[in-house]
Amino acid sequence: MNVGQMQGLDYVTLSMFFLIIIGIGIWSKRSIKSSEDFYVGGGKIPWWLSGVSHHVSGYSGVVFVGYAGIAYAQGTSIYFWWAVNIALATALGAVTLAPRWPRLRRALGIQSPTEYLKIRYNVAAQMIVAISGVIVKLLDVGAKWASLGILLHGFTGLPIWLGIIVGSCAAMLYVSIGGIIADLLTDTVQFVVNLLAGLILFFATVSHLGDMGLSITSVFSQLPASNVGIFNAGRGQGSLSWTLLYFFVIYFSYNGGTWNLAARFISTEDDQQAKKAAFLSSFLYLVWPLILFFPMWCGPIIFPGWTQAQAEASLYASLAGKFLPAGLVGLVLAAMFAQTMSMCNSDMNTISAVITRDILPLFKPSLLELGESESLKLARQTTIAFTVGTVIIGLFRDQFGGVTGIILSWFAALLGPTAIPLLFGLLPAFKYCDSKAAIASMIGGLGVFALTKMGLKLEADIALIAPLMTSFIIFSLIGLYNKYVAKIKLSPEVEDLMKKLGNA
Numbered sequence: 001m002n003v004g005q006m007q008g009l010d011y012v013t014l015s016m017f018f019l020i021i022i023g024i025g026i027w028s029k030r031s032i033k034s035s036e037d038f039y040v041g042g043g044k045i046p047w048w049l050s051g052v053s054h055h056v057s058g059y060s061g062v063v064f065v066g067y068a069g070i071a072y073a074q075g076t077s078i079y080f081w082w083a084v085n086i087a088l089a090t091a092l093g094a095v096t097l098a099p100r101w102p103r104l105r106r107a108l109g110i111q112s113p114t115e116y117l118k119i120r121y122n123v124a125a126q127m128i129v130a131i132s133g134v135i136v137k138l139l140d141v142g143a144k145w146a147s148l149g150i151l152l153h154g155f156t157g158l159p160i161w162l163g164i165i166v167g168s169c170a171a172m173l174y175v176s177i178g179g180i181i182a183d184l185l186t187d188t189v190q191f192v193v194n195l196l197a198g199l200i201l202f203f204a205t206v207s208h209l210g211d212m213g214l215s216i217t218s219v220f221s222q223l224p225a226s227n228v229g230i231f232n233a234g235r236g237q238g239s240l241s242w243t244l245l246y247f248f249v250i251y252f253s254y255n256g257g258t259w260n261l262a263a264r265f266i267s268t269e270d271d272q273q274a275k276k277a278a279f280l281s282s283f284l285y286l287v288w289p290l291i292l293f294f295p296m297w298c299g300p301i302i303f304p305g306w307t308q309a310q311a312e313a314s315l316y317a318s319l320a321g322k323f324l325p326a327g328l329v330g331l332v333l334a335a336m337f338a339q340t341m342s343m344c345n346s347d348m349n350t351i352s353a354v355i356t357r358d359i360l361p362l363f364k365p366s367l368l369e370l371g372e373s374e375s376l377k378l379a380r381q382t383t384i385a386f387t388v389g390t391v392i393i394g395l396f397r398d399q400f401g402g403v404t405g406i407i408l409s410w411f412a413a414l415l416g417p418t419a420i421p422l423l424f425g426l427l428p429a430f431k432y433c434d435s436k437a438a439i440a441s442m443i444g445g446l447g448v449f450a451l452t453k454m455g456l457k458l459e460a461d462i463a464l465i466a467p468l469m470t471s472f473i474i475f476s477l478i479g480l481y482n483k484y485v486a487k488i489k490l491s492p493e494v495e496d497l498m499k500k501l502g503n504a
Helices: 008-031 035-043 047-056 066-074 077-094 100-108 123-156 160-211 218-222 240-257 259-266 271-297 308-323 328-363 365-369 372-395 402-424 435-453 460-485 492-501
Strands: none
Touching (some): 008 160, 008 328, 035 259, 035 328, 035 372, 047 160, 047 271, 066 077, 066 271, 066 308, 077 240, 077 271, 100 259, 100 271, 100 492, 123 308, 123 328, 123 372, 123 435, 160 308, 240 402, 259 328, 308 328, 328 372, 402 435, 402 460
16 A cells, blocks of 8 residues: 555545544543542443453554564564463453452542552652653653554555644543543444454455465465464564563553553452453453454565565555555554554543642642542643653654664563552562562662663563563562561551452
8 A cells, every 4th residue: 555545435434433532532521520430430330341441452553563563574473472471461360460459449449550559658659650650651652652653654644743643632632521431432432443444454355365375274384484483483572481571571561560451440340340351351362363463464475575664664554555445444544543542542541640649649738639620620631741741752752762662672671660569569468568678679670671771781581571570579578578587567557458458
């Protein structure tokens, strides 16, 4: 597909998509009366809606840009190190971490994932986790806006910066109006759109291969041998060591280390609802990427001779332009917009909660005493302010290593040091890990990441996991010291919290 070959009907389809999701945001406004409604839906979100949203919010247009290039160049290994890893990590989280989030909301009335850290550790630990996490998500969401701009450029020829601004403004409009309820409802609509577009492109690709005398299974024999396998050879991305180590990053991310995904569990009514939501998301990750990645895996046959960078820039747009009639090309673009906006708007909502509930009250405690209308106004203001910051990151993405560089390097490496005290703080087995353990573990993990950026040479898979493992070791050792050497006595508040969280 040549850049800019969308037709009039495609633009109509794309415009209808934007009108629908903005309409959902406006419609959802009537259900939003307070910041609790805005951030956690009053704790009444059903499991199936939470599960679909958890799945849709777990990946973005990066899949159609950076991961499309990887699928073209490296083949089937991406399904195993990415999709299967997420499915297994989310299933494990369903019986370990996910049920604890709604228990936490019911016990403490929290509206943000980091709000409980003030009781669990202290204000200093809460602030370090909150501020570090906000910085991480500025990078993460900025990369996703950039991927959205690249997608729009590939389909329409519009400048990348314009795509970033168009997508972010649309998401900011409906999320700032309708909060998490608009977010969840649009996630469901976006999932349906993505499902429809993905199936159409899958069957169109299968039909094209049939014309070439190839079937769904025989096509793999025509791909380069290095493109067919569970793991890539050697070390680095897609290798066995990478896949195993990346599992730990994924486990922490998809069970609450990525705060917008924690919000999906916090918003459910109880632990059983959260557990079912996690299992539903896990199932979708196991099945849906097989359909989604198949056309990308066939890329070397359909568009031979491309580099990974070329595939990253235009593979999915070229597939849509080659196989789909007018109108359906716009649907595919809408699906990719939907995927990115789903992840970004859920981040916007959750980060706004952290800023409003955890960071700003440190400087102005009276903000926690605001009435319903005032707290709702502040929630919308912080949502808009955070979005503006992510747009700036997206516009200057190349300074951070490009889209894939931000996602696989910056975000994955920085996630661990903030996720360790946040998630392990929920587990009674780590109840002796206090504020010193939390702060020291974050400093240690972030310090290792800083060393890798300053010139410390590590294998790619080791560099990925080193900050997280450093944080885990420091956190655990201090906890063991507190329990067996210092023999500290836990505060009544922490003891009570651990009893309420209980066993998953």
